[in-house]
Amino acid sequence: MAIINVTALYSRLVSNLPDTSLALLFCFACVAVYRIYFSPLAHVPGPKLAAVTTLYEFYYSCIRLGQFVFRLDELHKQYGPIVRIGPNEVHIKDAQFFDKIYNVTNKFDKDGWFYRFLNTPYASFGTIKAEDHRLRRSALNRHFSPASIIRLDPVITQAVSTLCRRFEEHRREKRVVDLTNAFRCVSGDIITEYVMPDPITLLEHKDFAADYHSVFVRRFAIIGTFHRHLGWLLPVILSLPGWLLSLISPPAVLQVFSRIKWMDEQAQMVMQSGGPPKQKKDHPIVLSSIYHSDLPANEKTLIRLSQEALIIITAATDTTAQTLSLATYHLLAKPHLLIRLQTELQSSFPAAADDTIISYRDLEKLPFLTACLKESLRLGSAASSRLPRINPNSPITYGDHTLPAGTVIGMSPRDIHYDPSIYPDPRSFNPDRWLEGSDRARKVNEHFLVAFGKDARSCLGNNLAMAEMCAILGNMFRKFEAIELFETTEEDFEMAYELMAPYAKSDSKGLRVLIK
Numbered sequence: 001m002a003i004i005n006v007t008a009l010y011s012r013l014v015s016n017l018p019d020t021s022l023a024l025l026f027c028f029a030c031v032a033v034y035r036i037y038f039s040p041l042a043h044v045p046g047p048k049l050a051a052v053t054t055l056y057e058f059y060y061s062c063i064r065l066g067q068f069v070f071r072l073d074e075l076h077k078q079y080g081p082i083v084r085i086g087p088n089e090v091h092i093k094d095a096q097f098f099d100k101i102y103n104v105t106n107k108f109d110k111d112g113w114f115y116r117f118l119n120t121p122y123a124s125f126g127t128i129k130a131e132d133h134r135l136r137r138s139a140l141n142r143h144f145s146p147a148s149i150i151r152l153d154p155v156i157t158q159a160v161s162t163l164c165r166r167f168e169e170h171r172r173e174k175r176v177v178d179l180t181n182a183f184r185c186v187s188g189d190i191i192t193e194y195v196m197p198d199p200i201t202l203l204e205h206k207d208f209a210a211d212y213h214s215v216f217v218r219r220f221a222i223i224g225t226f227h228r229h230l231g232w233l234l235p236v237i238l239s240l241p242g243w244l245l246s247l248i249s250p251p252a253v254l255q256v257f258s259r260i261k262w263m264d265e266q267a268q269m270v271m272q273s274g275g276p277p278k279q280k281k282d283h284p285i286v287l288s289s290i291y292h293s294d295l296p297a298n299e300k301t302l303i304r305l306s307q308e309a310l311i312i313i314t315a316a317t318d319t320t321a322q323t324l325s326l327a328t329y330h331l332l333a334k335p336h337l338l339i340r341l342q343t344e345l346q347s348s349f350p351a352a353a354d355d356t357i358i359s360y361r362d363l364e365k366l367p368f369l370t371a372c373l374k375e376s377l378r379l380g381s382a383a384s385s386r387l388p389r390i391n392p393n394s395p396i397t398y399g400d401h402t403l404p405a406g407t408v409i410g411m412s413p414r415d416i417h418y419d420p421s422i423y424p425d426p427r428s429f430n431p432d433r434w435l436e437g438s439d440r441a442r443k444v445n446e447h448f449l450v451a452f453g454k455d456a457r458s459c460l461g462n463n464l465a466m467a468e469m470c471a472i473l474g475n476m477f478r479k480f481e482a483i484e485l486f487e488t489t490e491e492d493f494e495m496a497y498e499l500m501a502p503y504a505k506s507d508s509k510g511l512r513v514l515i516k
């Protein structure tokens with residue numbers, strides 16, 4: 001009986017197909033006309049297709065992998081500082097307006113569609129509502145304050161010491177050092193030591209864990225970008241039984257899933273450990289602290305802990321490594337800058353023995369070292385993409401345009417950092433812009449350095465990142481005076497595509513050096 005009904009239904013559908021298609025087409029046409037001519041954003045300039053559908057962005061982000069950022073540049077050239085880039089989204093390129101959207105007093109939400117990126121709605125990064133975020137962030141902030149990072153100094157020092165030992169091995173064996181991966185190992189080791197019960201020890205891997213990083217860095221971001229546009233894809237894939245998944249998924253994707261599983265295992269370990277963690281480490285374990293905090297029980301679930309760990313580890317690793325790689329590259333490519341840094345290091349620590357690791361707390365006081373890092377944060381803009389926000393309660397005015405409550409408004413740190421009216425000759429690496437000029441000019445520079453964001457959703461780990469970068473760059477260039485670039489050019493640092501973060505051309509091997 002059921003078969004007969006289904007068959008009848010099917011033949012009815014087929015015979016009515018032309019009518020159904022026409023009706024659907026008519027609906028699409030009505031929506032398109034509404035979005036282009038009658039929507040409250042109809043007055044904002046931009047391509048008509050983008051006003052109608054997010055498929056416009058899909059084409060540049062997914063089909064032409066990561067090219068939307070370049071399209072955005074072209075759109076701003078064509079339409080001006082405000083462009084409508086989606087049915088309910090505008091992008092603004094105007095440094096003077098950045099503070100209006102990104103400041104700590106705004107209680108703006110994130111855009112749920114955009115932040116679907118890594119499928120982590122339970123982590124601070126993926127939390128959409130401002131008030132939910134405040135609660136989640138409150139359990140994290142105290143672990144990343146300047147005072148907490150001081151407690152982590154021995155962990156940072158130990159990791160830098162291991163890094164230098166590995167460099168020494170490479171020097172003896174005259175082997176090329178994959179420095180970008182080496183930097184990823186240090187930041188990965190430090191953050192997992194701090195966040196997880198069982199840290200990973202990437203620095204000890206022979207080739208600086210190249211395989212591990214290839215999963216976490218690029219593949220993860222590609223999957224995230226597709227998931228943003230095709231939100232059903234990941235949940236469907238993840239709900240498949242393991243045997244089917246391994247049959248149909250490419251090994252690269254399976255590796256990503258196994259990393260997610262590893263986070264689950266770490267979270268499970270924390271939840272099963274009973275009372276507060278036994279103090280086998282000299283610092284708290286962030287996951288355990290969240291679990292034993294006074295957050296409500298629904299904020300301490302397995303999925304919440306696992307997603308938070310995934311986000312913190314992902315956010316901490318490549319951003320820091322890319323910023324360090326860029327600074328190192330420019331120092332090696334411009335010997336006059338390197339000499340200045342090495343002179344600063346030698347004159348500041350003349351008595352330190354060769355095997356001493358200088359603490360980041362001493363290194364962060366060095367003006368030229370910190371200027372190099374700020375310049376790298378600016379030029380590299382490691383989290384470069386737009387950071388879309390929503391004011392759910394009131395309209396926002398930009399020039400002649402009133403953007404109603406609920407409009408998605410995005411601005412990109414990279415646009416601010418590359419604005420020649422703030423940073424002259426913005427594409428050149430010039431640490432002196434942080435040291436020279438009037439007090440006022442330097443204050444302006446500092447004000448517009450927004451690499452870590454500026455609002456309540458800004459980077460959780462900025463203090464940790466600065467501490468790590470000072471410790472690594474300072475100790476590396478103090479100990480190893482003869483480092484040479486190996487088959488690395490400026491092209492290895494030019495953005496070829498963007499998936500939240502900027503990526504160089506896909507056959508780039510990152511920063512490689514020989515230590516003499």
Ligand code: HEM
Pocket residue numbers: 124125126137144191311312315316317319320323381382383387413450451452453456457458459460461462464465
């Ligand atoms: C040079 C290094 C880094 C840069 C440039 C950077 C940049 C940023 C930016 C711009 C955001 C805001 C993203 C948004 O608005 O959607 C952010 C968020 C975040 N970052 Fe970083 N980051 C760095 C290092 C780190 C480190 C070391 C950690 C480790 C704790 C970290 C953890 C996070 C987390 C958890 C968030 C989400 C915060 C939230 O939504 O509450 N980042 N980062």
